[in-house]
Amino acid sequence: MHLARFPRLRLFPAPTPLEPLPNLTKHLGGPQIWIKRDDCTVVATGGNKVRKLEFLAGEALALGADHLITQGAVQSNHVRQTAAVAARLGMKFTALLEHRIDTNDRDYLNSGNVLLDRLMGAALEYRPGGTDMQAALEAKTDELRAAGQTPYMIPGGGSNRVGALGYVGCAQELMQQADEMGLKIDRVVHATGSSGTQAGLVVGLEGVNSGVRVLGIGVRAPKDRQEANVHKLAEATADYCGVKGGIARSAVEANCDYVGAGYGIPTPGMAEAVTMLARLEGVLLDPVYSGKGMAGLIDLIRKGEIGKQETVVFIHTGGAVGLYGYNGFFEQALAG
Numbered sequence: 001m002h003l004a005r006f007p008r009l010r011l012f013p014a015p016t017p018l019e020p021l022p023n024l025t026k027h028l029g030g031p032q033i034w035i036k037r038d039d040c041t042v043v044a045t046g047g048n049k050v051r052k053l054e055f056l057a058g059e060a061l062a063l064g065a066d067h068l069i070t071q072g073a074v075q076s077n078h079v080r081q082t083a084a085v086a087a088r089l090g091m092k093f094t095a096l097l098e099h100r101i102d103t104n105d106r107d108y109l110n111s112g113n114v115l116l117d118r119l120m121g122a123a124l125e126y127r128p129g130g131t132d133m134q135a136a137l138e139a140k141t142d143e144l145r146a147a148g149q150t151p152y153m154i155p156g157g158g159s160n161r162v163g164a165l166g167y168v169g170c171a172q173e174l175m176q177q178a179d180e181m182g183l184k185i186d187r188v189v190h191a192t193g194s195s196g197t198q199a200g201l202v203v204g205l206e207g208v209n210s211g212v213r214v215l216g217i218g219v220r221a222p223k224d225r226q227e228a229n230v231h232k233l234a235e236a237t238a239d240y241c242g243v244k245g246g247i248a249r250s251a252v253e254a255n256c257d258y259v260g261a262g263y264g265i266p267t268p269g270m271a272e273a274v275t276m277l278a279r280l281e282g283v284l285l286d287p288v289y290s291g292k293g294m295a296g297l298i299d300l301i302r303k304g305e306i307g308k309q310e311t312v313v314f315i316h317t318g319g320a321v322g323l324y325g326y327n328g329f330f331e332q333a334l335a336g
């Protein structure tokens with residue numbers, strides 16, 4: 001596996017920090033918890049999509065595109081990060097936003113990521129909840145092409161084999177940091193949604209036989225479907241970047257017990273995790289992904305399913321801008 005074979009646009013200074021969380025570790029009575037700060041990827045407040053966009057935008061440039069197009073939920077972090085990359089490259093940008101959550105909340109609909117999308121000049125089009133968003137994206141891409149543009153279509157979350165290369169790279173970066181520090185990692189934990197982050201991490205860590213387990217905490221789909229999606233993309237990514245022998249199905253592990261009522265719908269565990277990390281470590285998680293991911297990690301530690309003797313790295317995938325879209329929820333949570 002040799003990532004320099006693929007077109008890539010460098011968007012942030014790597015590596016992102018790998019830091020201990022001593023107060024959280026003490027509060028929970030172990031395991032040793034570390035955090036990899038992929039919320040610090042610079043572009044328009046950062047997040048995990050920036051790593052994917054290094055390869056996606058690299059390919060878009062190589063293909064002579066003049067317009068990026070993608071899709072996501074209204075408070076999509078992916079859309080915000082893609083809008084920033086398009087602005088930086090002087091390309092036009094169109095996003096289809098799905099009303100995936102049924103709400104009239106002003107902050108959810110206008111603040112947080114949406115505010116930043118608009119500031120960066122994104123052309124936003126809305127679709128009702130339950131729309132086949134990939135089909136809608138393809139239709140809109142065809143429309144742009146017919147209008148004489150050269151669009152480059154990025155799937156939801158930037159999760160295809162090109163985007164997933166970003167997290168193959170993250171796995172390599174993490175192993176190098178850990179080796180330099182003499183840090184033996186047992187497990188990596190992170191929030192998993194459109195699957196590209198986990199698929200890339202699994203390929204990168206399996207590809208070098210690291211022995212590090214990856215646990216995705218689901219935010220939308222049930223476990224069977226989430227693991228199948230991640231595995232399928234991991235196989236495609238492994239094939240694309242030259243990892244031989246495929247990816248064992250057993251290397252793909254997701255826990256989807258922390259979704260709550262649905263994608264983007266707050267849970268008490270998320271509120272606890274967001275508040276705990278803010279107050280113990282000054283780390284800002286997000287309500288849709290990293291907050292639920294950390295809620296899962298905390299609960300699995302409390303239940304003893306993640307052992308006290310382990311060393312765990314939580315990948316902070318970003319998204320704190322989304323907190324502003326959930327202002328009303330946190331006002332209530334903090335008051336209650």
Ligand SMILES: *Cc1c(COP(=O)(O)O)cnc(C)c1O
Pocket residue numbers: 047048077078157159191192193194195196197198286289290317318319
């Ligand atoms: C998109 C996103 C994720 C999930 O990553 P996938 O590659 O879509 O699985 C996790 N956290 C945040 C903050 C995100 O924006």
